[in-house]
Amino acid sequence: MIKANGLVSITDCEKEDILRILDLAEQFEKNPNPHLLDGKLVATLFFEPSTRTRLSFETAVQRLGGRVIGFSDAATSSSSKGETLHDTIKMVSNYVDLIVMRHPVEGAARYASEVAGVPVINAGDGANQHPTQTMLDLYSIKKTQGRLNDLTISMVGDLKYGRTVHSLLMAMRYFNPTYNFIAPPELRIPEQYRIFCDDNHIKYHEDTDLNSVLKTSDILYMTRVQQERFTDPVEYEKVRNTYTLRNSMLDGTKDNLRILHPLPRITEIATDVDSNPKAYYFEQARNGVFARQAVICSILGLV
Amino acid sequence: MKASHTELIVRALKNGTVIDHIPADKLFKIVSILELDQLEQQITIGNNLESKKLGKKGVIKIADKVFKAEELNKLALLAPSARINIVENYEVVEKIDLSLPESVHEILQCVNPMCITNKQPVSTRFDLLDRKRGIFKCHYCERTVDLSEIVVK
C-alpha cells in the first residue's frame, strides 16, 4: 500500500492504490490547478541531475499552489561537502511537508523514507525504482486504451537494465497482460522477471525481431539502447539499427496501437514516427504532471 | 550393532552442540563466519566424511556451547541442510531444524555495489522472497539473491 511515509517503490502499490492514483490523475487532467497545496512546501532534492523529472514534479507542485525548495545536482548540495544522506534528509525534513528525491545510489529513497519525518517520493534511485514514471506509464496506457485489462504490451530495446520496463512489467500484473519481450540477446529480460511472469501466470513471448510483434500489439513500449551497455561498438551499431522504429513499419498495425517511450529518445524512434497519430510519447510526458499531482495529494492525504 | 564413525564423534561429546550434515565445501566458511576459531572450548572438526545424502560432509562438535538465534540464522543461510543436535550428558536432548529466516538484519552484505548499504553507514536488511528457491531481496536496493550468491558478513 502507498504509505503515509511516501512512495518509494511500485512494488509497494496494490491494485487499489494504482487504480486510485489513476482516477485522481484523470481528475487533475480535467482540472490541473486546484489549490490543494496552498501553504505547503515541497523539497526537490536531486543528488543527480534530471531536468525532465524535476520540472515535471515542480510543475505538479506549483500548479497546485505549493512552493518548492531544493537543489538540482549534488555539486550544489551539502552532500558535496561529505554530509551523509541521513543528515541531509534529517535537516530538510525540518523545513518541508514532503521530500521528492532523486539519488544515484540504489535504495537511497527507501532509507530516506525511514529517517525522514515527512513523506518521501522516490524520483529515481539509480537502476532501481522510479515509481511515478510507472504511474504515468499506466495512466497513459489506460487513457489510450480505455482499459488496463487484457492488453498485449510489447517491450522493446534494453530489457536487461531498463528499470522503467521492469517496474511497468510488475505493476501490470494485476491486469492480465500478454507481454512480448523484444531485445538483442545481450539485453534480454533477466531471469527474475521471467520467473515473476511464470509465478503470476502472465503470458509472455521473447523474440529478437521487432517486426514479428508489431501487428498484434496494443502498446509498444520502446526504450533507449545505450552504447555503454556494449563492449563492442560494432555490435552496438548493429543493434541500434535493428531496434529503430520507423513510420513505414507501422503500416497494418492495430488502430488502437500507441507507442510509448520514457524519453529522452536517441535513435530508437525515427523522427518520421512523430507525426503518426499512434506516437504517444510526448503526451505521455505531459501525463506525468497529472500522475505526480495524484501521488503527491494522495500521500499528503489531501484528496 | 557397530556404531558408525560419525556417530562415535557425536557420542564423544558430553555437553554441547553438534552441527552435522554440513556440505564439505561449507565447513571452513562456517568456522570462520561463526568465529569458531575464537572459542576457548574443546572443538572437534571433521570434514570430507562419507555421507549418503551429501557425498562428503563435515561435522563440528563444540563442548559447552549453545548457539544463539542469530548464529543459527547464519548457519541456515550458509548450510540449510545442516542438522543441529544439542547434547547433554552424552545424549542428544534436542534437534534443531534450520529454517530460513523471514528477515535478516545486518549479517548479510548486499552484492550490489551501488546499494546504499555499501555506500553509506546503513545496516543491511534482507527479506525472504521465496522460501522454496531460497531467494532473498535487499530491503533497500531490491536486488534479489539466492543462497548461492549471498555474502554473509
Ligand SMILES: [Zn+2]
Ligand atoms: Zn542492496
